[in-house]
Amino acid sequence: MALSAALTIGMSVLVVAPVSAGAPERDRQLRARITALLPDDYRARLAALDARLDVSEGDPRDIAEAVIDPDDYECGTTELTTWLEASVADWTPEDFENVLVVILLNLVFYDALLFPEPAAGRYFGADGEYTGKLQRSFGNLQRFWDIDGRDIEMVPAHGGTLRDVPRMTRVLQFVLELPEAEAAEAAAALAAIVDQPKYDYGNHPIFTFNAFAFTADGQEFPGAGIPTDKIIMGDGMLDGFRAIGLSDVAPNAILGHEYGHHIQFERDLFASPLPGPEATRRTELMADAFSTYWASHKRGENLRWNRVRKTLQTFYNIGDCAFDDVGHHGTPNQRLRAADWGHDIAVRSWPPTRVLPSLTFARLFERKLPALVAPDAG
Template sequence: MKKIQFLASIILVNVILVSCSKEETYVEDELNAVYATTSSANKYSELIQDRSVNLDLSVNDFAFYDDLSRAVAPSECSTTDFDAAINETIAENLDQLGAEFYSIYSDINFYMSLVDTSPQYFGENGRYTNLMKKRVREHEKFWDMPNEVAVKGQHNSNFENESLLRETLPFLYGPTADIDALIAEISAINEESTFLIENPYVSFDGFAINIDNFFGKGQGDIIVISDGIVSVMEKAGIDADIVWTGILAHEWGHQIQFNNTWGYPTEAGNIPEATRSTELEADFFAAYFMTHKRGATYNWKRVEAFFDLFFNIGDCGFEADGHHGTPLQRMDAAHRGYLLAQSAQKKGHILSPEAVHNAFVAELPTIVE
């Protein structure tokens, strides 16, 4: 979880973010190899100057602490098939401008996801919009959270939406920035770089966020799911409906955490351990909903195939503040969530979030062993 503060006009907004997108470290070498051949003093350099956004990456929720006293004890972990799938996707049309401006486009896309209050769609041309509306209604009923969370899609096409760019760019460049000039430069980059408009990795977010009262009542709890993550997993052979459902269920687990002040058996000061606990619990919540008789009703075999790839997003960054747990730990957490759902299968009883949390905490020491 990250706490992000940014300045928009004279309003300072506290943002609490749980980002569940893949850590970017595994593509840095490939991107930097291209960037090294590109002059940083090119005609687009003004786009990256005088950025007013202030990113504070301190952690301050779920009993997180300011100082790292010790890292999570390393356990069995290795690179995964998901890493390879993403690297293959990036290599399809990575160009020099893509390498240089990917990070900026990623930041802009993040803020566009928060600012956009237009009717949302999911997948290219809204292919999965009806599915997602159905899943959102199911989550609201299952967890008794009606009209509480705004679920949004993230798309590469946002960079061709001038009105959305015009609304978003002041968050990054300040209220006095020449927005017309910035939009013109983005348009020029779009024309020359196929990567920044076409590659799924440019829209590759999946996160839950809470911004109380900033976008108005009912707009503070947000989940964003990008087209990119789903398309890469679909290309790897996972049914898209399970991917959309699984990511939504995981992020909804974080929204449940936002609503509570739960504790976890973690050592004071161990930020990676605390982050891992909340991420593994979100996996536990996701599997509980996806396999419950009154949830998404998937059988374990179908869900396991999704988890097998999705939990490859698990990482080996044992000392990283954003450590999500290893792929093996994430799969174990999900399987135990499934078993919890099956234990009440005959009656179809839905446990309260508090009861599911208590069940997870009891299992956590075994999961991380």
Template sequence: MRKSLALPLVTAVAVLGLSAPAQAAPADRPQELIAQLQQLLPADYEQRVAEFDRRLGIDDDLSDVARAVLNPDDYECESTQLKDWLNSTIAGWTDEDRLGASILLLVNTPMYDALFFPEPEQQRFFGLDGEYTTVLRRTFPDLKRFWDIDASGIEMLPAHGNAMLDTARTARVLQVVFGSSPEEAREAAEAVREVAGLPVYDNGDAPIFTFNAFAYSPEGVEVPGVGLPTDKIVVGDGVLAGFRSVGLGDVAPQAILGHEFGHHIQYQQGLRESDLPAPEATRRTELMADSFSSYFLAHRRGANMRWVRIKHFIDAFGNIGDCNFDSPNHHGTPNQRTRAAEWGTLMGVLALPPFYRVVPSRTLAASFDKALPRMVRPDAPRQVELTPAEKTAGRI
């Protein structure tokens, strides 16, 4: 897998609740716009997106998921503030609204556009109003200096939901992903613009469309119509808005960026290889990236955050835990991601003066693998079992 998500981009069916037949939407909802968009996309557009991602190496190997399903009863796993906030942003949507959003999510203009057609660096801004541009631009070179990889070719890109309102950008995405003709792509892109521009989607800025961040390395795989993409880290507006809304906006951008940079360390250092089956293998790489990020954030020669902010970024990692035990994209429960962040933090603060040595990434990864069983140990409350003597006493 060459693309790694900081947050699992949960399927439209799971997030938007489309398992039930759509109910009739109010008469003032422009249902015809959504129907028109469906008609203008290829009939098998969902399968084409899946096949396109497979060619790029974006999806995970599902071959051993069945035998690798984790037992949910072994783990304590509940919703988080961040997930509750995301659900609240779509709570008032009708089934028709959710259907339209699911189609826009599959076309995925914001992410594909950032991946294949990056804007010039001077035009890039992070956050809906550019509020995180300064902190991310300051943190990115710090990460490059801190770690022992060649990061000169990695680009940092934003993903903005309102990119869906730009028909030229959507059209070129449709040509690349679906192989549409220029004429077909322009017509479908206009339909995307009209649907994304509906008030319910906040002109494309509804958080669900960019509630994601990922690292990508092409590893020699060229994309027809694009060529060989560069190594990238893409950060969506939606996930930044979410963390700000739950009070973690002061540290979450740096934590997300550090996590995604951790994946590029894994790419270059060959740290993704594992004998673990999915989803344990994905969980390992994600928790390792959490640890790498936390190590940088706490280290004296890294971000050098103080304890109040350390607590905040540990909370940030816990908030992106998930309970998708039967998914190959399972990233770890909230408790497990919290433990990984705590472990990385302790490794960072233990760096001693006068030189505050930075541990080589391979060495840190080896230490992480030794600690991993403790991070992922079952933690669900167990039913109390009585001893034979206790059972006998209970009958007296």
């Protein structure tokens, strides 16, 4: 699995010592070389690109409005976060330094967003184990909801891409405008860092522990064209749900949630007078409800109660306690309540085959929102 000890890069050669030979010192040298190759303002450049792509969750330091009081809410660690923490429990500070470099650059997700693989070759899950079920559910979502979803692509994000030096070179050239030789050298150094057993040769879930929806609104990005609307599904998130016993429902539930964001894009449902974290929480809880309404509906996934219960646990497990972060998505309990409400609307619908228009469903959600986010501590 290990990369060659000498990686040819353009006209130069980057010599990479074997992992077993003083790995911490080797990794420090690789990180130093990557830092030297990156522009001094690389974080600002990435932030500017994120702002243009509208994929950034924002910076908590920018919050100017009052935020909710964490002491008013019951919030604890979920089984999913416990699993992820356990997967890195034996890492050293040096190991985390390596991962921080990789995650800050976010190259796997930029690659999936801007340079996706051809549709015919896409697979979901590290071994393609979720491909069929996700593709079937994606088609069902496109038929179920009253938006035109034909322009939305479902795209995977694989951690193994980090070891694909040509692909990472292309992304570095695009996102940071690096010359090809420098981009290739940085990509090779990154590949060498992740090409270790502790990182599962790039496939450790921490590198792709995410899923998100994207719309370009017709913007052109020189070098990448006009990106299509997308739902990106990271292997790491799928791995986590498999580890906690929710793999039969969680991939579809997350897909339904991200499709719910596309409904919000199309119906202009992101606009809100709520401040920072509360505005983000509103859109996320609404997307949870969109997902479970579809999953429980007779014309959607038509799940029976035992699988609905696991779907509700899926959303509980992706709740967070980052109350003062503009990217706060809702506590585990709030996400559970929103998902349960969406399910309840589906099973109480009459006739049972009638699908509510998306705007009607959104209006019902807005009326229910205060109850969903009411303080629950004590």
